[in-house]
Amino acid sequence: xxxxxxxxxxxxxxxxxxxxxxxxxxxxxxxxxxxxxxxxxxxxxxxxxxxxxxxxxxxxxxxxxxxxxxxxxxxxxxxxxxxxxxxxxxxxxxxxxxxxxxxxxxxxxxxxxxxxxx
Amino acid sequence: xxxxxxxxxxxxxxxxxxxxxxxxxxxxxxxxxxxxxxxxxxxxxxxxxxxxxxxxxxxxxxxxxxxxxxxxxxxxxxxxxxxxxxxxxxxxxxxxxxxxxxxxxxxxxxxxxxxxxxxxxxxxxxxxxxxxxxxxxxxxxxxxxxxxxxxxxxxxxxxxxxxxxxxxxxxxxxxxxxxxxxxxxxxxxxxxxxxxxxxxxxxxxxxxxxxxxxxxxxxxxxxxxxxxxxxxxxxxxxxxxxxxxxxxxxxxxxxxxxxxxxxxxxxxxxxxxxxxxxxxxxxxxxxxxxxxxxxxxxxxxxxxxxxxxxxxxxxxxxxxxxxxxxxxxxxxxxxxxxxxxxxxxxxxxxxxxxxxxxxxxxxxxxxxxxxxxxxxxxxxxxxxxxxxxxxxxxxxxxxxxxxxxxxxxxxx
Numbered sequence: 001x002x003x004x005x006x007x008x009x010x011x012x013x014x015x016x017x018x019x020x021x022x023x024x025x026x027x028x029x030x031x032x033x034x035x036x037x038x039x040x041x042x043x044x045x046x047x048x049x050x051x052x053x054x055x056x057x058x059x060x061x062x063x064x065x066x067x068x069x070x071x072x073x074x075x076x077x078x079x080x081x082x083x084x085x086x087x088x089x090x091x092x093x094x095x096x097x098x099x100x101x102x103x104x105x106x107x108x109x110x111x112x113x114x115x116x117x118x
Numbered sequence: 119x120x121x122x123x124x125x126x127x128x129x130x131x132x133x134x135x136x137x138x139x140x141x142x143x144x145x146x147x148x149x150x151x152x153x154x155x156x157x158x159x160x161x162x163x164x165x166x167x168x169x170x171x172x173x174x175x176x177x178x179x180x181x182x183x184x185x186x187x188x189x190x191x192x193x194x195x196x197x198x199x200x201x202x203x204x205x206x207x208x209x210x211x212x213x214x215x216x217x218x219x220x221x222x223x224x225x226x227x228x229x230x231x232x233x234x235x236x237x238x239x240x241x242x243x244x245x246x247x248x249x250x251x252x253x254x255x256x257x258x259x260x261x262x263x264x265x266x267x268x269x270x271x272x273x274x275x276x277x278x279x280x281x282x283x284x285x286x287x288x289x290x291x292x293x294x295x296x297x298x299x300x301x302x303x304x305x306x307x308x309x310x311x312x313x314x315x316x317x318x319x320x321x322x323x324x325x326x327x328x329x330x331x332x333x334x335x336x337x338x339x340x341x342x343x344x345x346x347x348x349x350x351x352x353x354x355x356x357x358x359x360x361x362x363x364x365x366x367x368x369x370x371x372x373x374x375x376x377x378x379x380x381x382x383x384x385x386x387x388x389x390x391x392x393x394x395x396x397x398x399x400x401x402x403x404x405x406x407x408x409x410x411x412x413x414x415x416x417x418x419x420x421x422x423x424x425x426x427x428x429x430x431x432x433x434x435x436x437x438x439x440x441x442x443x444x445x446x447x448x449x450x451x452x453x454x455x456x457x458x459x460x461x462x463x464x465x466x467x468x469x470x471x472x473x474x475x476x477x478x479x480x481x482x483x484x485x486x487x488x489x490x491x492x493x494x495x496x497x498x499x500x501x502x503x504x505x506x507x508x509x510x511x512x513x514x515x516x517x518x519x520x521x522x523x524x525x526x527x528x529x530x
Contacts, residue, residue, distance in 0.1 A: 022318075022344050022511065057464070057512075058342035058391070065436055066387055094391060094410035095432030095440075 003031055010044035011113045013106070017052035020060030029063045036070050045077035045113035049106050056087050061094055068100050081109035139201040157198055161245045164191045164224075168242070192228040199225060220244045286346070290319055293349050296356065298326045302334055304399040306523030310491035312498055313515040314461075320513035321348030321390070322459045323356050327363045329396060335363050335372075338411060338457040338517055339392040342433075351388040355380060355434065359392070369394045369407040370444040373434065377409065377442075380435040389435035393457060402449035402521050407442040409434045412460055415479065417486040419452030423479055449521040454486045454493060457519075461512035465501045468508045473501050490518040 001018035012035050020028060035046055046067070056064075064080070071078030079101040083091060091097045103109040142153040167184055170176070199221050206212035213222070224242040294315060301309035311324050321341025329335050337359055341348045358379040359372070366372040373394055380390070393414060395406035406426060410433035413425040431442035449455070458478070465473040477500065485496040494516050501514060 025343075058340065058389075058460075059344070061433075062342045062387065062389065065389065069387070093412065093430065095430060096410075096436075098432060098440075099437055 001028065003028065005035065007043075008110065009115065011110065012038070012043040012046050013110075014046065014048045015052065016048065016050065019055040019057075020053060020063070021055065021057040022059040025057075025059040025063050028060070029066060032063065032067045033070070036067070036074060036076060042074060043076060044115070045079075046071060047078075047106070047109045047113060048080045049082055049109075050080055050084065050087055051082040051106075053084065053087055056090050058094075061090070061096055064096065064100055077113050079103055079109050079112065081106050135201075136204055139204040143198075143201055143205055153198075156194070160191050160194055161242065163187065164242050165246060188228070192225050195221070195225045220247070286319060289346065289349055290315065293319070293323075293352065296353070297323060301326050301519070302328055304332070304334060307334075307397070307399050307519065307521060308490045309517065309519040310489070310494045311515075311517040312494045313513055314498060314502070314510065316344070316461070316510050316513050318344045318511070319346065319349050320344055320461070321352045322461060322513035322515040323352050324457070324515055324517050325356060325359065327360060329364055332399060334397050334399065335369075336395050336397065336457065336517060336519065337392060338414070338459065338515065339390050340411065340459040340461070340513075340515075341390045342388050344512075347386050347388060351384070351386065351390065351435070354383060355390045355392070359394070363394075368444055369396050369405050370431075370442040373407050373409050373431065373442040374440070377432075377434040377440060378438055381438040384435050389433040391433050395455075397449075397519070397521075399521075399523060402451075402523060403446060404449055404455070405444060405446045407431065407444050409442055412458060412463065414455055414457040415482055416447065416449075417454040417456065417482050419450055421483060421486070423483060423486075451522055451524070452487075453521055454482070454490070455517075455519045455521075456482055456486075456493070456497075457517040458497075459513060459515040461510075461514040462497070462501055462516065464512065465505045465510065465514060466508055467505050473504050477504065490520050493518045 001016055001020055001024040004015040004017070006013040006015065014032065014035055016028060018024070032046075036042065048064075048067075068078055070076075080091075081103040082105050083102060088097075088102070091100075091102060101112075103112065141147070141149050143150060164187070167187055170180070171184060202218070202221065203209055203212060212218045224245050294313065297311075297313060301307060301311070309326075311326075313322055313324070321343065323337070323339050323341075325335070325337035325339075327335035327337065337356075339352075339355060339359075341352045341355060343351075355376070358376045362375045362379065363372050366375065373392060376392070390409075391411035392409040393406065393411040394409070395404050395414075397404050408426075408428075408430035410430060413427040413430070415423055415425055417423050426445070426447060428445035429443045432440045456478075463473055463475050463478055467473075478497065481497050481500050482493065485493050497516055498514065
């Protein structure tokens with residue numbers, strides 16, 4: 001799995017591509033920890049753009065759960081967007097769409113993200 | 119140093135020059151090391167200076183400096199050459215050896231006055247071979263030492279690995295051993311279950327639980343992640359569910375309490391998907407609640423198939439105080455219920471294609487009229503045939519339950 005980052009003001013957009021499974025989950029978890037810590041100051045919002053994310057296993061779901069917890073502790077807005085149908089299905093099935101905000105596309109997600117620290 | 123290891127030539131009686139030669143060239147110690155380094159340094163310096171001389175338009179001070187350097191180099195090389203002859207056991211053998219000739223040629227040009235033999239000094243390049251020889255020696259010693267160390271470490275690693283492997287196998291065997299072998303005996307119920315463990319330690323489990331009033335609880339669950347953490351969490355999850363099941367008349371309340379228990383003892387932030395249903399074997403009513411698990415399939419006796427996909431709840435262990443919606447379905451005579459984990463539908467073949475729900479449904483449709491054990495067998499066979507030689511990365515777990523209860527005739 002490949003991960004790209006884009007910074008738009010105080011928002012960090014994380015763009016994973018490929019398969020988030022047991023093999024890639026650990027590395028992605030570490031990357032997200034770094035994203036939440038930020039460089040110098042923490043971001044106000046972290047959005048994961050899943051447009052290129054093909055597959056999420058239960059180990060991958062756990063990474064999203066941990067990220068949601070971290071964001072809650074640090075009061076950082078956290079959301080996912082642009083889920084592929086198969087991944088969206090996994091989110092609905094596992095009930096994760098109830099505890100993690102999921103937006104249809106990146107524009108909607110960015111519009112919801114706070115522009116400064118809460 | 120023991121006497122036996124002292125080179126033979128040191129044991130000969132000798133004068134002061136010889137003793138000096140021995141200290142500088144033969145006897146291992148700080149003097150010999152320093153002298154060796156001095157010679158190597160001068161070899162490099164003299165070869166470099168030959169290169170410098172070739173540069174056109176040098177500053178005026180360079181030429182006299184090079185001349186002084188040449189005198190020093192030749193003096194030291196000559197001194198060393200003589201010392202070597204002194205310590206050599208066979209003097210002529212040394213003089214005419216390759217090394218001896220190289221040493222001689224590297225100083226000879228300076229003594230051939232009147233002839234333009236500066237090009238001969240290029241032969242000093244050959245003395246660089248000594249550097250290589252030294253390097254090779256150091257390299258060989260280092261390699262030999264590292265090889266020995268590695269061999270020792272490898273033995274330790276292999277022992278450690280064998281022990282870990284043996285312990286993991288025990289853990290795996292325990293994990294499988296705690297799965298129930300058979301469905302509780304109930305008139306009209308035919309059930310079979312199977313787990314094909316992954317190559318790495320997975321976290322699937324199933325369970326049959328005896329409930330009050332002759333009811334039976336069925337659990338199909340899948341812990342997130344793999345390895346020892348998943349195995350531990352699986353054991354905790356199974357125990358928690360077993361512990362609370364008998365105290366609840368409805369599956370949703372059972373999952374809610376088990377979720378609370380799991381959230382309270384979840385240091386690794388794992389979670390588990392659980393499908394839990396309670397069967398009344400007399401009436402055929404199946405009440406169920408789903409904690410983030412794949413909805414089971416119900417194959418009706420007429421061959422139609424439906425997924426028990428009513429609204430589900432969150433996986434267990436992720437967040438406390440969540441509710442699990444409850445549903446109920448009436449089983450008919452000859453219906454088959456198929457519970458499975460995503461190890462079935464997400465079994466990948468070598469081309470990274472998943473087995474998928476369609477293939478599973480087709481198998482259930484084609485073979486669902488027979489016994490529960492027969493259907494389990496057909497599905498397992500179909501999945502493993504599909505995956506082929508691709509490594510099995512997740513547990514594959516299945517339960518099939520068929521209900522066939524007919525009211526026993528009253529005695530006449």
